Amino acid sequence: MLPLSALTLRDQLADGDISSREATAHYLQQIDQQQALGAFIHVSEAAMDAAARADEAFAKHRGKLGRMHGMPTAFKDLNDVAGMPTTYGSAAIKQTTATRDSALAARLRAEGVIVLGKTQVPEFGLSSYSENLIAAPSRNPHDPLRSSGGSSGGQAAAVAAGMIPVGPGSDGGGSVRIPAAACGLVGLKPSLGRIPSDVLEGYSDGFGAPKLTVSGPLAHDALDAALLMDAMRGSDYFLPLLRGGFPEELSNLRIGYSTHSPFQSAYDIAVSAEAQQSFTAGLQLLARRHQMELATLDYAEDYPEAFTAVWTNGLKDIPLDDESRLGTLARDFRRRSQERSRRESLRAATRVRQIAADFIRQWSAYDVIATPALSGIPPLVGHYTQGSAERDYMLQCQYSPYSSMVNVASAAAVTVPVGTSKDGLPLGIQLISPRSDEGMLLALALQISM
Structure with missing residues (x-):
């Protein structure tokens, strides 16, 4: 039986206590046995051969290998991986096999990972649920009737x-x-530029808005997240920081907590009783070491409109093979982006930059801002797709009302599990660093679990 901890597995691989072939065979078996969850849409046929080569390299160059040498992982189906199909979750584009790795995949291959395959995503990564017309939906391991996000x-x-x-x-x-948060993991959203491969094409979109998308780790705990962060960056920092006593020493931060969302000007935002209870539990855990204060935040009322424009601008330029095969949300938002003039897009980008500066100004009154991770438990599969695109988008904003503002601000944030619903579904807390201190966020995540 392999350890749950990726860090422990990394150490066992590095010590020769377990081979990459043994680890790879184990995880491939888990993938095969749990196909009903819909997590994978493509499983590599070359993974065992890659593991064998990793073991050969270990025998020859022990001690001089990558940070994650021989460790299996996967990539979401928005990242090119050489020799594997990239669908972007869309039936409307021509399905092709990638001939080269994306920058992130290449970076992690250089660290020695074994790629087991590609995992399910929403169409073009648009949604807070992973359902599309390509393959079966990704389901939540805690309740397969519900979404994994x-x-x-x-x-x-x-x-x-x-x-x-x-x-x-x-x-x-x-x-x-x-x-x-939906699956009970630690999820770190780094600041823009922290992962070098994220900014190969610059720090802004074509209209001057901040680039929204960054890469980040999903892990069982903060130490595993730190391990993957260091591998994604190609330098040792976060794991040594967490193992060097920083979490034990970190204290007396000013943490402002709030359930106010910038989407409240457009939609009814309500945190369920169970989510509020878990949020409060997270605050109480932090209060053992830090100063907790109710934060009074005043967000711009035009945030929903400005964010949506910037978020969907790139859809109009995606080359399609068959536009009729777009999903409802992608089709509607692509039409909106095509109808938006360049002047309107530039105006939205300018407004988003202004709003981002105001977010940072308000949050910087504190060392950390705490919010609920989500407004409630994961919804049932199919919850979002029973009506119009507008309804779909509204439901997403109501489920995750505290997420996008962090991307707009180019700040760092982490979600940490702190409780469960009465039915055993994970619930968590989000911690935002206006100064983009990912090490501090990971240390706080570790403190919560201590």
Whole structure:
């Protein structure tokens, strides 16, 4: 039986106590046995050969290998992985096999990971649920009738169900934190630029708005998240920080807590009683070491409109093979982006930059801002797709009302499990660092679990 901890597995691989072939065979078996969860849409046929090569390299170069040498993982189906199909979760584009790795996949391959396959995502990564017209929906390991979140929903389900020890995700409006919270994991959204591969094409979109999407780890705990963060960056920092006593020494932070959302000007936002109870439990755990204060926050009323415009701008330029095969949400939001003039897009980008500056100004009165991770338990599969695109989007904003503002601000945030519902579904807390101190956030996540 392999350890749940990715860090323990890494150490066992590095010490030669377990081979990459043994680890890879174990996780492939888990994937096969749990196909009904829909986490994977493609399983590599070359993984065992890659593991054999990793073991050969270990025998020759022990002690001079990558940070995650021989460790299995997977990539969400928005990342190209050489030799594997990339569908972007859409039936409307031509399905092709990638000929080269994405920058993130190449970075982690350099650290020695064994890629087991590709995991389920929503169409073009748009949604907080991982359902599309390509394959079966990704389901929550805690209750397969419910969603595992999105857009890194397949990754979160795979980690939570023990199909991979740890998983790299991406977050453009909550896409690491939402599925992590839904599946009872630690999910870190780093600040823009912290992962070098995220900014190869710059720090802003084509209209001057901040780039929203960054890569981040999904893991069972803060130490595993730190391990993957260091591998994604290609330098040792976060894991040594957490293992060097920083979590024990960190104290007396000013933590402002709030349930106010910038989406409240557009939608009814309500935190369920169970989510509020878990949020309060998280605050009480933090209060053992830190100063807790109710934060009074005043968000711009035009945030929903400005964010939505920036978030959907890129849809109009995606080349499609068959537009009629777009899902309802992607089809409607693509039409809106095509109808939006360049002047309107530039105006929205300018407004988002202004709002981002105001977020940071308000949050910087504190060391950390705490919010609920989500407004309630994960919804049932199919919950979002029974009506119009507008209704779908509203339901998503109501479920994850505290996520996208962090991307707009280019700040760092982490979601941490702190409780469960009466039916055993995970509930958590989100911690935001206006100064983008990921190490502090991971230390706080570790303190919560101590």
